[in-house]
Amino acid sequence: MRFVLDAEQREFARSLDALLTATGTPSVVRAWAAGDHGPGRALWSRLADAGVFALAVPETYEGVGPLPVEVAVSFMELGRHAMPGPVVETVAASVLLSVVGGPAAKEWLPRLSSGAATATLRLDGPYALDADAVDAVFTVRGEELWLASGPGAFRVSADPARRLFSPDDGGTLLARGTHVAEGARVAGDWAAFATAAQAVGVGEALLRATVEYVKRRTQFGTAIGSFQAVKHRLADTLTGLEFARPLVYGAAVSLAEGAARAGADVAAAKLAAGGAAYTAARTALQLHGAVGYTEELDLALWLRKARPLRDAWGTPEVCRGRVLAG
Amino acid sequence: MDLSHTDAENAFRAEARSWLRDRVPDRPLPSLETAEGFAAHRNWEAWLHADRWSAVSWPSAYGGRDADIFGWLAFEEEYYAAGAPGRVSQNGISLLAPTLFDHGTAEQRARILPPMASGEVIWAQAWSEPESGSDLASLRSRAVRTDGGWLLSGQKTWSSRAAFADRAFGIFRSDPEAARPHHGLTYLMFDLAAPGVTVRPVGRLDGKPAFAELFLDEVFVPDEDVIGEPGQGWRIAMSATGNERGLTLRSPGRFLAAADRLAALWRTHGDPSDSGLRDRVADAVVGARAYQLFTFAYASRFAAGDTIGAESSLNKVFWSEYDIALHETALDLLGPEAELADGEWAQGYVFALAGPIYAGTNEIQRDIIAERLLGLPKGRR
């Protein structure tokens, strides 16, 4: 057993962190929320060059995957930097297509892998994320896989950088059969898994920003970070995140092995990571005081993400049900 | 990143499982916090020791099996899954022994470890004092130099199992003139039956009498029972607190087994329409898995030679709060039956309540997390 990242995986994380830091995601996120997808697409192709979107695509379709540990590593970084766009959905669509196979897989997977195309998907939930920004909107109904004809009606999310659409049923029928339903099940697990990793990253960013803030902000003549009530809340936030992270990697190992318990492990990871990130957001807001309650501070970009990520691709209620079902 | 076990690890686990299947008593032993239970648990330690299962991670020269940390974790999983008795020799095996391996002499190891492993000598930890709990460095009990050794005087308290134990280890002020309270302390071992020692049992919240306070009046300790250099007691003792808070006190096996039993209780006693309780049962299952995987990550780093410091405080806060939540959930599931004090869950609950207090209170652990892991400024203590 060696339940830690190897040197190559740690280096991968560092290089993505450097790439995202150099780009400076806050302006990308703000543009994305305003419907300007240019900067987001540009960053997307740099991430694709770094290999991020090849990780869930099998080699037969010009990918390098499936590599769930690396997916976890990269999605923690994407979360840490609040990367906008249907990153989770593109990975899940890749998994769906690789299970379904056939012409749709041949047509789309190499392009998704290289970053030439982006995709979103709707499985059993009501919305498809960022459907106006992608090259393909896949929808699954029962045993049918469709390529939607358009994004459908737009709804505003609590996180303005998450743009929600209700694609119409219909479009082009790509495949039909039990393998579609099976693909949707596996894709759902991967979507929950990548979202869990992203949530850990979001939580870490919130914690880190808050730690920096409480060291600088003084009240009553001293840094607020020296008050025990403040310290203890941050200590609990760290504890929550540090115990969610191994669940995410544990789920990665189960997915890599195709283990029977993978679904339950993913649900456990999603539950813990979503909860820890949401707690981190509550803590971050509280300890920043009023300045945290403003849109102008970049912190808002992460704050608004935490709750939707907790609920997307598996609410706590759904995850708990899966955990107990085993 | 992998969670696989080697063939040797699997074989070791299988051997432990089959041994435990044959030997674990069918009915639980009486509480080890009572005189009768203490004797029964001491006997169980002798059984374990006879087949070298009492301290699997020790070198075979001292009665162990040379298991590495993964072997030890596997053993613990099997141990608790089998419903085996609590470990009356825990203070010795998990607190004193690691200290002797790191700081003791060869003579001390040869003399002290074998009877510890067999349950012949049960150890108590005598650190806390009436005025020194969280602020342990303020302790006042003294060690005064005498011919061939030291004379101990003062009062220790909250000493688990000391009412029935044979010997104790603790820190004493040997140089009252030292510049700082952490300096001038000496770590030593003494006999609870020695002249000058008075042991007064203190009933715990559950009424069991094994807890005790110790009054020491010029108790002689020979030089060979000093651990490490005189004056270095604080440093030596602190190397053991990492063990206490960290893995060795509460391995994941205990919580995995408890979460399994809770899930089984839910299936037999649960009301499927009570989603509030269902959620807490699910959280307990997830918590045990999180703790197990956190431990595997920690153990992987440890096995690769990393030293693990303040992270043990994360561990301590996690398991102690987890333990209470788990037991509260079980009690809620049991309904009126939960009130029966001799029930297994009720007893576990009362024990769990102490978790956030001993081994360094959770308030103190959160300070350590905030200051050492997050780098926040030190506040007033």
Ligand SMILES: Cc1cc2nc3c(=O)[nH]c(=O)nc-3n(C[C@H](O)[C@H](O)[C@H](O)COP(=O)(O)OP(=O)(O)OC[C@H]3O[C@@H](n4cnc5c(N)ncnc54)[C@H](O)[C@@H]3O)c2cc1C
């Ligand atoms: C079941 C059990 C078994 C034990 N076994 C042993 C044993 O075998 N050997 C042994 O030596 N000791 C043992 N102890 C004692 C234990 O280590 C102490 O109880 C513990 O260190 C706390 O000290 P205290 O009880 O004096 O509480 P205090 O230190 O007086 O603390 C009281 C409260 O104040 C809080 N507090 C204190 N200082 C601060 C601060 N700076 N910031 C915030 N909050 C603070 C504490 O967190 C706590 O909530 C045991 C205790 C229990 C409950």
